[in-house]
Amino acid sequence: MAIITLTTDFGEKDHFAGAIKGEIYSELPDVNIVDISHSVSPFNIPEAAYIIFNAYSSFPKGTIHLIGIDSELNEENKHIAIKLDDHYFICANNGIMSMICAEIAPEKIVEINIHDKIDSNFPVLEVFVKVACHIARGGTLEVIGKQIKKIKPIKDVIPFVNDDKTQIIGSVIYIDNYGNVVTNIKKKFFESIQKGRPYEVSARNYKFRTIHHKYSEIVNFSIPPEKRNDEGRSLVVFNSSNYLEIAVYKGNPETVGSASSLMGLDLRDTVTINFLNE
């Protein structure tokens, strides 16, 4: 049974996501529709890029990912379908796929051209669903579009490294449900520049000399629980998707505060790593 995933900024209340599911089941009764997220911030392309990049590879090969963010068709915002890593992605050509494509070369990109008879202001429903069902039935990309070579990029996907490789200047690309602050510095990239040198991570006035691999590494388990004060302490960690993340241990944006709220870190803010030559 084919799997179609949904990643949109439709929110949890409106009828849009429900209508999409109904439309898919109307066209293809035997399909498995899986919500990845409908709570992408409206029109926030980097956020959507981060979410789909870090969810897609858990799904089986052949999965079709429908991404509905800023997808109104106009002369600058065409629709595309991409085959990459044996997964299919259907979205607007607005930068969403550039984060994935920066790491994994697409096998095929087509610009969708089945719009001739569809003048829609709900293209996810009327165009993307048709394309997804076509692929789910085993159809090829060539039938629904013409091949193109390049997609639109987004900024800030790759951090900056200075000439003598003593500094990485990254930026905040995502703030998660716990208020933890995710940067564009990935573990492999970091290690390729670090080459074993000691380092210092800086974000605003905060400095860290250790990047942890688990949040609870900062807990001193030899002290009895009631005497500890680890909750609320900040740390740097490579998160489960291998991005450098500035976190607060057991943070909660609604109550005790989070890395974002307590340290004043927001999307696009700078995070710097300085390497110290021995």
Place this chain on the structure above:
Amino acid sequence: MAIITLTTDFGEKDHFAGAIKGEIYSELPDVNIVDISHSVSPFNIPEAAYIIFNAYSSFPKGTIHLIGIDSELNEENKHIAIKLDDHYFICANNGIMSMICAEIAPEKIVEINIHDKIDSNFPVLEVFVKVACHIARGGTLEVIGKQIKKIKPIKDVIPFVNDDKTQIIGSVIYIDNYGNVVTNIKKKFFESIQKGRPYEVSARNYKFRTIHHKYSEIVNFSIPPEKRNDEGRSLVVFNSSNYLEIAVYKGNPETVGSASSLMGLDLRDTVTINFLNE
């Protein structure tokens, strides 16, 4: 495989929606449960009416729609099941279905009467699920209720038109995830009064002389993107459900603001269209 959709005000956190799904699977293992929305504002009947009306028709004929809003049984709030447009709807007789029924005549309405042995304060779980599974198994409405002719209306479903047909007075019935403001003025209704005349749409102090069919129609693509200032501009559009909507281009209630927040438009506010006789 039967499809049962869920539209409720249970929210995203509580156990209610999960329990409903468990109960359905316990009674009917081979069924496809689809969430339309659990984030209807508590007890907000017009909002639920708008959501279910604009989602249901994307689903295949025969789909069963379970609607859990203000559904506690009492002498003024009976439970009903409706067959309409080859879809089934199960809800309280509190006005939710009057928006759909104003446009499409129901084939059959029954007042559910299987409550004799069920004294429940969670009727969606204990009554609606039973009715939904009965219908999914091919059961008829007559078995679970007695036929009635009329359902409870809600106000403001139809806009007001003055005697000489120079004015439509509509009102705001829904505010969507982007903060766009949806009125009760539908495209067909508008055109039946307009008859080709020029018009002016007024909401508070804002006036518009064009109703667009796509949001990006206001963008001047001949100007380079970095010099444009379309984002945040207000416009009037017939939305994807064909309702007249006052929108802000790429609005976001959390950051840059939205039609609702920037223009001070809220539920039940008036939106007027004046027609200009040549």
Place this chain on the structure above:
Amino acid sequence: MAIITLTTDFGEKDHFAGAIKGEIYSELPDVNIVDISHSVSPFNIPEAAYIIFNAYSSFPKGTIHLIGIDSELNEENKHIAIKLDDHYFICANNGIMSMICAEIAPEKIVEINIHDKIDSNFPVLEVFVKVACHIARGGTLEVIGKQIKKIKPIKDVIPFVNDDKTQIIGSVIYIDNYGNVVTNIKKKFFESIQKGRPYEVSARNYKFRTIHHKYSEIVNFSIPPEKRNDEGRSLVVFNSSNYLEIAVYKGNPETVGSASSLMGLDLRDTVTINFLNE
């Protein structure tokens, strides 16, 4: 087809829940994944305990419940799998299961020990999913863990009763989507102490002498609807899960206010019942 439910604090936006689903489908294509809640407040164990307790029993026997709250593995936070009431639960040994286990004796508890080759900072994805799929394929708990006898408790599961049984001192354990305030006083427990005596429920300065069984019991239906002022009135009710709840009739935290906001009641606040000896 096996059912796996998900209860987490991953939120609605992040990729975590989507990735979990993808991972399950990758390992087990024929499975039914059901979201119970992803909106548990971050690290809020009592909240998760209440949600899973009140959702699980609606599901068919044999259902596997995966609970992802505060599940990072460390020396104080081991992973467990529990068979109880013919359901399976997979979670961290952090107190989540103590509310259920206080009422229903577990058939078997194992401490999961398949971590040898998995050094993960996303154990729900890399450990819990493996365990869930193992159980779904008919595997036994002994294969994935070593049996233990006790689990970690949480506080405030059981209310306090004074020596002469004239008073129950309970506390607020959950605030629901309507802002209603749920206490740890269950109907059976209340009745076992009450033994038919009159009582007074106190919360802050508010006092109630009736516990209702339906919210609309406070409505006087003999008055015409437009002359009533029931909406916004506070009441005490045994809720659909049989917990004593302080509610506001048709409350809405976002608009008119709720029991929690109007009466200033929050998690862990005290609710007292005094029994009056005739």
